[in-house]
Amino acid sequence: MERLNCKAMGEFDYIIVGGGSAGCVLANRLSTNPGNRVLLLEAGGKDDYIWIRVPVGYLYCIGNPRTDWCMSTQAEAGLNGRTLKYPRGRVLGGCSSINGMIYMRGQAADYDGWRQAGNCGWGWDEVLPYFKQAEDHFEGPSAYHGSGGELRVEKQRLRWEILEAFQQACSEYGIAAVDDFNRGDNEGTGFFQVTQRKGWRWSAADAFLRPVRSRANLKIETGALVDKVIVEDGRAVGIAYCVGGEQRTAGARGEVVLAAGAIGSPAILERSGIGDAAHLSSLGVAPLVDRPEVGGNLQDHLQLRCAWKVSGVATLNQRAANLFGKALIGLEYALRRTGPMAMAPSQLGAFTKSDTRYATANLEYHVQPLSLEAFGGALDPFPAFTASVCNLRPESRGTSRIASADPAEAPGIRPNYLSAEEDRRVAAQAIRVTRGIVAQPALARYNPEEVRPGAAYQSEEDLLRAAGDIGTTIFHPVGTAAMGSVVDAELRVIGLDRLRVIDASVMPTITSGNTNAPTMMIAEKGAAMILAAARG
Known part of the structure; x- marks a missing residue:
């Protein structure tokens, strides 16, 4: 492993970067087998703020640096030169802890379009079981809904x-x-149906992470700001990150999984040398894989x-x-x-x-x-x-790319x-x-x-x-590490081994509706892919 002047935290079978909607699902599924040692790194804090629980509390969470990264876009010509605040969850549960709680899958045609574009396994009939698997729908089981899963879906x-x-x-x-x-x-x-339970918000952390936090094989670190993926001989072997000013590394025997979202995941890829080589070189980052599509294809509603x-x-x-x-x-x-x-x-x-x-x-x-x-x-x-x-299906495409090699500096967001x-x-x-x-x-x-x-x-x-x-x-930002250009249909980063991206950034095109439920579905399917690969 790359020798850094920092504290080594040991080796894990799986390292998950990002404790948001996707990361919580991944942590749950990958740690189900007690033989898998799993590390979950979340740059934000714990989700113990009362206004996360109360549904109307989004008013006190969005724009609050305790729970939101408080990012902004660059000036937008299409918005008459205005910049926009760009909320991103800064706690366990990620955006599911501060979002609008709407449970919306999108249209069957969205996923069939992904499959038609060459992403095998992502058609509507193929993803529907993963939506249902995690769901605890208020009407009970049916051809379209699941019952008994972790994610509670209720009427308002x-x-x-x-x-x-x-x-x-x-x-x-x-x-x-x-x-x-x-x-x-x-x-x-x-x-709209919502991710609530008896009048309380039911985030991904509530659903997937809190019930399994006591697992001996699952380690969760908050306040863990990831710098980059450590790569040796074309393979991801660990993560370099910082907690409270202390530089740390963790090794991965199995896979490294980026689940830091449509803004966070491409930024980590870029700091790891995976992105547009000319742009990275201009920032002092040594290019490892020239992949100009990283951070491109940004779509939002x-x-x-x-x-x-x-x-x-x-x-x-x-x-x-x-x-x-x-x-x-x-x-x-x-x-x-x-x-x-x-x-x-x-x-x-x-x-x-x-x-x-x-x-x-x-x-x-x-x-x-x-x-x-x-x-x-x-x-x-x-x-x-x-x-x-x-x-629902904008043709405009933007970018989210790092403006510095410093992981504490927000990327430049241009929708x-x-x-x-x-x-x-x-x-x-x-x-x-x-x-x-x-x-x-x-x-x-x-x-x-x-x-x-x-x-x-x-x-x-x-x-x-x-x-x-x-x-x-x-x-609803998506698409910045898209299937077909940055990752393959198994969500593996093209050009490297043992590194996947599993979050909203892998959507090749945006879904026709709110994007939180599709993100958790992607994590369900992605976890199944990882476990299947481990079984050989």
């Missing part, structure tokens, strides 16, 4: 008249009501947060407008684990097509009984709802939102579709008045400018 514990009216307006517009978005075709409108002022109906803007209202909300949650404190950030969903050229739904709505100028800001001082809409002509066309049409839904009779009695982007935006040029002004990330 709330009711809002304005959301029910929006769902009815969708039906009047031609978007039929559905009771489950997770059967392979998510077109329709309904309430850009949401356009359209909002309408209403009258004659309750929204959270009024209910949380004063101390008395907030006290009632807190009391309801304390007594029943229901109401606004049990809410996911988005409650009602809708999937539809921006126009008839699409074979499957290409728009997703996250509808909320509230409105605000920007995420984390104050609620507007009037009753309102938000219909946030995103293009390149709205850089593709088709994405701009869909953005403008998405606002028009949203206006068409709100114009239906079901919402008329509430006198909706558009406040964002505003009715004055009508022309194509106006709508594109509006999209740039109100567009923001919905926190």
